[in-house]
Amino acid sequence: MIQISGLKKQFGKLEVLKGIDLTLNTGNVTAIVGHNGSGKTTLIKAILGLVGADSGKIFVNDTRVNGDVRYKAEIGYMPQIARFPENLTVAEIITLIKDLREEESATDDFLYDAFDLAKEADKPLRTLSGGTRQKVSAVIAFLFQPKILILDEPTAGLDPLSSSILQDKILEERRNGKTIILTSHIMSEIEALADELVYLQDGEIFYNGHLKSMLRNTGEKKLERAIARLIEGAAA
Amino acid sequence: MKALRKIIKYELQNILRSKWILIYTLFFFLLTDSLFRFGGSSGKVVLSLMNVILLIIPLVSVVFGVMYLYNSREYIELMLSQPLKRRTLFLGLYIGLTLPLTLGFLIGSGLPFLVHGVDIVAHQAIVFMLLLSGIFLTIIFVALAFLISTVHEDRVKGLGTAIISWLLFAIIYDGLILMITYMFIDYPLEKPVIALTLLNPIDLARILIMLKLDIAALMGYTGAVFEKFFAGSLGLFISFLSLILWSTLPIWIGSRMFERKDF
Numbered sequence: 001m002i003q004i005s006g007l008k009k010q011f012g013k014l015e016v017l018k019g020i021d022l023t024l025n026t027g028n029v030t031a032i033v034g035h036n037g038s039g040k041t042t043l044i045k046a047i048l049g050l051v052g053a054d055s056g057k058i059f060v061n062d063t064r065v066n067g068d069v070r071y072k073a074e075i076g077y078m079p080q081i082a083r084f085p086e087n088l089t090v091a092e093i094i095t096l097i098k099d100l101r102e103e104e105s106a107t108d109d110f111l112y113d114a115f116d117l118a119k120e121a122d123k124p125l126r127t128l129s130g131g132t133r134q135k136v137s138a139v140i141a142f143l144f145q146p147k148i149l150i151l152d153e154p155t156a157g158l159d160p161l162s163s164s165i166l167q168d169k170i171l172e173e174r175r176n177g178k179t180i181i182l183t184s185h186i187m188s189e190i191e192a193l194a195d196e197l198v199y200l201q202d203g204e205i206f207y208n209g210h211l212k213s214m215l216r217n218t219g220e221k222k223l224e225r226a227i228a229r230l231i232e233g234a235a236a
Numbered sequence: 237m238k239a240l241r242k243i244i245k246y247e248l249q250n251i252l253r254s255k256w257i258l259i260y261t262l263f264f265f266l267l268t269d270s271l272f273r274f275g276g277s278s279g280k281v282v283l284s285l286m287n288v289i290l291l292i293i294p295l296v297s298v299v300f301g302v303m304y305l306y307n308s309r310e311y312i313e314l315m316l317s318q319p320l321k322r323r324t325l326f327l328g329l330y331i332g333l334t335l336p337l338t339l340g341f342l343i344g345s346g347l348p349f350l351v352h353g354v355d356i357v358a359h360q361a362i363v364f365m366l367l368l369s370g371i372f373l374t375i376i377f378v379a380l381a382f383l384i385s386t387v388h389e390d391r392v393k394g395l396g397t398a399i400i401s402w403l404l405f406a407i408i409y410d411g412l413i414l415m416i417t418y419m420f421i422d423y424p425l426e427k428p429v430i431a432l433t434l435l436n437p438i439d440l441a442r443i444l445i446m447l448k449l450d451i452a453a454l455m456g457y458t459g460a461v462f463e464k465f466f467a468g469s470l471g472l473f474i475s476f477l478s479l480i481l482w483s484t485l486p487i488w489i490g491s492r493m494f495e496r497k498d499f
Contacts, residue, residue, distance in 0.1 A: 085247075
């Protein structure tokens with residue numbers, strides 16, 4: 001579970017997050033959506049401790065995010081852009097992360113096998129296509145069976161088959177009781193995966209609630225339309 | 237410490253396979269080897285090599301360091317999302333880059349001396365000082381690069397600052413000292429000039445090598461004052477202290493800033 005209260009962040013004069021209060025529950029997939037620059041990535045990075053908050057608190061499974069890095073052992077993160085040291089191989093970057101984490105628990109190699117990465121294991125990472133690097137990134141995020149998964153545009157750049165493998169894996173982890181945060185620009189993907197929807201606009205939470213009830217309330221079948229309705233409703 | 241060792245290990249694997257490090261090593265090898273073939277005596281080789289080293293090592297270290305850190309941005313984010321202390325990662329990346337650059341220079345420049353031999357025993361100290369200066373300059377300018385790219389979010393600004401700081405230390409600084417000396421020609425300037433020299437690692441390295449070359453006499457009265465200061469044990473101690481401060485301060489400040497940086 002992740003609890004965020006009064007989270008504010010400013011870059012220079014630009015207020016990126018203007019006081020976010022949010023609770024993300026275990027066993028749920030929460031989709032964070034919003035137009036470019038609405039603060040999605042900054043919010044995710046604040047949870048990961050990559051961005052320091054100006055004010056407000058973040059608790060990850062009851063541990064306060066402020067300097068101590070141990071809570072990160074419970075998080076699997078898949079960044080928006082996957083770039084690795086150029087001359088290391090696929091096998092080496094995975095070993096590196098395993099080496100660093102030193103966890104006793106068995107690793108989850110499902111995605112590694114499903115994406116057939118053994119074929120690419122000895123290739124330097126610089127020679128891989130964007131999609132393949134994205135697969136490596138997904139494997140790393142799911143590797144340690146973390147309690148929390150943070151996935152920033154996980155299927156961007158993946159071919160349809162790999163994309164559906166990853167989506168099935170996300171749903172399986174939800175059933176296993178993981179807390180999952182997801183950002184995506186593909187609305188159909190959010191409809192297929194998410195339970196909760198957080199809509200960010202200019203650094204504030206514009207909507208936070210069940211995805212299904214939102215669709216029901218707005219009377220729309222498509223998420224794009226429903227969100228458009230919400231915005232229209234607020235403007236009117 | 238264990239985590240630091242692991243980061244360094246994989247850094248080394250990554251960088252030692254890069255073609256740039258091979259080119260860097262080959263450059264020094266071919267340069268030193270051809271200086272031997274054309275120039276002859278090891279004393280002359282050291283003098284010519286010194287002039288190249290004092291320019292090239294700072295330039296390559298600072299530019300390569302800056303670009304390396306900017307290009308590692310996504311990798312740094314991935315590493316920082318692991319249970320890994322920021323300082324450990326920063327130092328790991330720093331050592332992981334400094335070691336191969338140092339090795340490249342040492343092998344490239346040192347091997348020809350082994351192959352061709354050093355003419356007289358007295359020259360061994362000069363060669364040693366030359367190699368030591370090269371190591372110091374690598375450590376110092378990679379540290380500066382890491383500081384610069386931690387300060388500047390924008391890579392164009394970072395690269396610009398790197399090149400300007402190289403120009404400053406390698407070229408402009410001497411011009412400024414010369415100007416000051418000329419402007420205040422009626423005053424005894426030896427001590428202020430020595431102090432100014434201590435502030436520039438490239439000048440320091442040059443003086444330490446030149447004093448071993450025993451050509452300080454060519455520098456006239458100032459040269460004598462310099463020799464008196466830098467060849468004495470106190471002067472030598474202060475020079476090395478200054479080099480050590482240059483090697484540690486930027487990376488220490490950089491690491492403090494890296495700990496608070498937003499990614």
